[in-house]
Amino acid sequence: MKNLLLIFVALLSYGNVNGQSKTVPLYFNTALGDMKAYPGTDKLQATAAGLSSMSDDNGGTYRWDATSTVTDDGFKFIQATGVTTGRWVRVGNANTLKGSTTLSGALLTTTYTVSFNATLPFVPITVIYTPRTQSAAQPSWIPVGGITTTGFTISYQTVPVVGTNNMIIDWIAIKQ
DSSP states (O other): OOOOOBSSOGGGOEEEETTEEEEOOEEEEEEGGGGGGOOOOTTOEEEEEESSSTTSSOOEEEEEETTOOOOOOSSSEEOOTTOSSOEEEEOOOTTEEEEEEEEOOOTTOOEEEEEOSSOOSSOOSEEEEEEOSGGGOSSEEOOTTOBOSSEEEEEESSOOOOOSSOEEEEEEEEOO
16 A cells, blocks of 8 residues: 555644744655655654665655755655755764765775764774775775774775776764
8 A cells, every 4th residue: 555644744843842943753654755745844854664665674764955956866865746946855873874985096005094084983883885896896804993983994905906086985884
């Protein structure tokens, strides 16, 4: 059954508590794609039960960004039908940090440092990385002590192909 069932009504997206305006979260008890039928108001949050079905455990929390014009990708950015400006934007998990890094293969270099582009208040317990280019897809590992608050080190068994911006790596740092 593909019908949208709202547990909380979208019409009452803001409440008043002790004289302060508060956002009331919405819960979409359906697949993520059905959120397209409901544009929000700035900073409104909603939770989808699933991505392609209610039972796939791939839903998540979203907030409405009234100024966004990012292309709808069906997961991180959701454009409501008939809305030109404004998107549902997926809220990241507080226990993970993710990114994509482009490196350049250098002559005789087997160790590369990937930056988190921030100093974290913790050292991640682990980092999972995936090469997206052939140059980066070689036997590699993160050495003991290779994860810090600012990034991580990848050691390659052999020298990767030399080139400019030829090594693309996606990564997820996990807090706990």
